[in-house]
Amino acid sequence: MAPPTSVPRPGVVIALLVISAFVVILNETIMSVALPSLMIDLDITASTAQWLTTGFLLTMAMVIPLTGYLLARFPLRGVYLTAMSLFIIGTLIAALAPGFGILLVGRIVQASGTAIMMPLLFTTVLTIVPASHRGRMMGVISIVIAVAPAVGPTISGIILSAFNWRWLFWLVLPIALIAVTLGAVWVRNVTETTHARFDALSVVLSALGFGGLIFGLSSIGEAASGNAIVPVWVPLLIGAAGLVAFVARQLHLQKTDSALLDLRTFQSKAFSLAVTLVVIVMASLFGSLVLLPIYLASVLQLDTLTIGLMLLPGGVLMGAIAPIVGSLFDKYGPTPLVIPGMVVAAAALWGMATFDASTSIGWIVAVHMTLNLGLGFVFTPLLTSALGSLPRKLYPHGSAIVGTIQQVAGAAGTAVFVTLMSVQAASAMAEGADAIAATASGVHAAFLTGAIVASAAVVLACFVRKPAVPDDAPHDEALAAAH
Secondary structure, three states: OOOOOOOOOHHHHHHHHHHHHHHHHHOOOOOHHHHHHHHHHHOOOHHHHOHHHHHHHHHHHHHHHHHHHHHHHOOHHHHHHHHHHHHHHHHHHHHHOOOHHHHHHHHHHHHHHHHHHHHHHHHHHHHHOOHHHHHHHHHHHHHHHHHHHHHHHHHHHHHHOOOOOOHHHHOOHHHHHHHHHHHHHHOOOOOOOOOOOOOHHHHHHHHHHHHHHHHHHHHHHHHHOOOOOOOOHHHHHHHHHHHHHHHHHHHHHHHHOOOOOOHHHHHOHHHHHHHHHHHHHHHHHHHHHHHHHHHHHHOOOOOHHHHHHHHHHHHHHHHHHHHHHHHHHHHHOOHHHHHHHHHHHHHHHHHHOOOOOOOOHHHHHHHHHHHHHHHHHHHHHHHHHHHHOOOHHHHHHHHHHHHHHHHHHHHHHHHHHHHHHHHHHHHHHHOOOOHHHHHHHHHHHHHHHHHHHHHHHHHHHOOOOOOOOOOOOOOHHHHHHHO
8 A cells, every 4th residue: 555645744754753753662661760669668589670671671672573564554643653553552561560579570671662663763764754754853863762771860860860660660650651642643654564474383493582582691791790580591592482483483474475574674785784783783882871880889889860861962963963964874874973983982992991990970871971972973874774774574674673673782792791791790809809909800800801892893983885775765756845
């Protein structure tokens, strides 16, 4: 079915989608600071409380691969209203939860809606925004991808300094209700739909593959401290086997255009290279987001609110430069942005490798802002290059793949950073170091490894080029006339 000839002004629709996506993605990291309060209030252990974050990530990893099918099969307006309704229902369940079990259910329902929003936003931009202006719009989207998770702990710390954990949900609820109400008025069906076939086996294999990998990677940190529920190799093995079977299934189904997640996106060299770099960038971002609070609390003995406020300038900086980077992409392409961005990010990680028990707060904030500055120059060009290189019919699948890759990369980065820190800290304590010195040594090892990997990524960044616009992509003149 072709989209309607009357396309709404993209600015209003995309602004609404960006605000909606920001609100839902914020919840990916907003619970991390609240876990100590929840442990006391609900009388649960740390490993149990961690499921409020792990369960959210697991649900995201299992639902996002479905979004390629959902966006190809169903009208955009219906998908948006469904996603926001799920998020609102989950938020209400969580706010009213009498205990841990119901709270976890609320988080899972929240995540089901959250998982749909980013691929929906990507697909909408690709469909209604001319190629010559996509960089600017994708720059705005980068605010959601990078800044929402980054400021989640800060917002959580501020709220918890005055209210209990339930207000993390009560304060979000009215914003989500306003968004879904405006969406019912403004959002229109501007994407194409097809009679895509639903393959139940692909869904099962996707859940086993991506769910197993996320669960296994998320459990590595607990395993290093001896608190893993099951041996880490079990979910990782299940995930790897499920992923291999899922890929084989998709390669078979895409011959008849019936794949749940069409992997022909990787036939685009620009897409493959950009996605590889996105993995490194997301791993660095989420790894540092997890490790820095641990370092600040365990080594420098800072309180939660102070830690949240220290991480805020970096998130704000990334958000502030995102639209500027997008405009520069439209004018100059990705190469002059991605290369210096990766250099700056790598330099910042080398700076983080110098952190110890006597590092000043000013230096920590400056280095964290430098990391976010570098990553801010990388996100938008990579995402725009990756998705803009695809033919129109693969937009939903490309968006879903990018969303899935981000989740896996974030979990992998977290797992690697935490594991390196834990192993090195344990080794230092075995040699007689005290807890603070051992943790500082572990943080050094983790950031040093991140710096080495990021430095290697600079070489890959040199090969990023602005892709040619596919023949079936929306033409600037036609879209401009429609707007």
